[in-house]
Amino acid sequence: DAGITQSPRYKITETGRQVTLMCHQTWSHSYMFWYRQDLGHGLRLIYYSAAADITDKGEVPDGYVVSRSKTENFPLTLESATRSQTSVYFCASSEGGLAGGEQYFGPGTRLTVT
Amino acid sequence: RKEVEQDPGPFNVPEGATVAFNCTYSNSASQSFFWYRQDCRKEPKLLMSVYSSGNEDGRFTAQLNRASQYISLLIRDSKLSDSATYLCAVTISGAGSYQLTFGKGTKLSVIP
Numbered sequence: 707d708a709g710i711t712q713s714p715r716y717k718i719t720e721t722g723r724q725v726t727l728m729c730h731q732t733w734s735h736s737y738m739f740w741y742r743q744d745l746g747h748g749l750r751l752i753y754y755s756a757a758a759d760i761t762d763k764g765e766v767p768d769g770y771v772v773s774r775s776k777t778e779n780f781p782l783t784l785e786s787a788t789r790s791q792t793s794v795y796f797c798a799s800s801e802g803g804l805a806g807g808e809q810y811f812g813p814g815t816r817l818t819v820t
Numbered sequence: 821r822k823e824v825e826q827d828p829g830p831f832n833v834p835e836g837a838t839v840a841f842n843c844t845y846s847n848s849a850s851q852s853f854f855w856y857r858q859d860c861r862k863e864p865k866l867l868m869s870v871y872s873s874g875n876e877d878g879r880f881t882a883q884l885n886r887a888s889q890y891i892s893l894l895i896r897d898s899k900l901s902d903s904a905t906y907l908c909a910v911t912i913s914g915a916g917s918y919q920l921t922f923g924k925g926t927k928l929s930v931i932p
Contacts, residue, residue: 737918748924749864749907764919796863806918807852807911811863 708732712797712812719787720820727782727815729797737800738780739764739809740772742793749796755780756802787819823847824910826923834931837898841926843908844890850910853884853891858905858925867893867906898930 710731751764798809853870870882881894905925
């Protein structure tokens with residue numbers, strides 16, 4: 707039972723390139739989330755999704771695009787990567803309901819934009 | 821003022837010690853409260869939810885004080901394996917999205 711996985715785990719890309727980070731969960735959780743974690747800022751929510759085809763912005767959505775055509779997948783795309791998007795990206799999922807705040811995180815993707 | 825604030829530490833404590841962390845939140849509409857643990861270069865993992873009546877899980881006790889808008893985490897009989905960063909997180913009522921707002925974390929080092 708893999709739970710929640712992210713790929714790639716490490717990525718180096720150049721400024722201006724499009725990059726897609728993948729997230730897959732096997733629990734059939736309704737809710738999925740993308741966070742970035744930076745020194746001095748902690749974890750910040752980029753986008754979230756309440757169900758397939760339902761997505762909404764979080765605290766820092768600029769420069770990112772998400773989609774959710776299937777419940778189990780929630781890819782995050784950086785349309786034109788910038789150095790400020792160098793970060794560790796975590797995907798998370800949750801059942802919602804009374805357990806909504808109990809989120810389960812993937813192992814993260816370390817992205818470097820040169 | 822930040823929505824969720826924590827003392828960044830580090831807290832350096834000897835094995836067997838009792839250590840307590842506090843976390844304050846600014847939004848009185850905050851509804852649910854959690855402690856997460858994050859090991860170095862790893863993902864956050866849910867440690868415990870924090871209930872209004874307080875709750876205990878082994879050596880860990882979490883408390884909520886709504887009047888003063890803070891939550892606390894008490895670790896008794898600290899083990900070397902407790903060394904990690906502890907993140908508090910809150911959700912806002914009415915958001916319907918279960919968005920978590922995290923503090924920046926408190927680093928704990930348990931020393932032999």
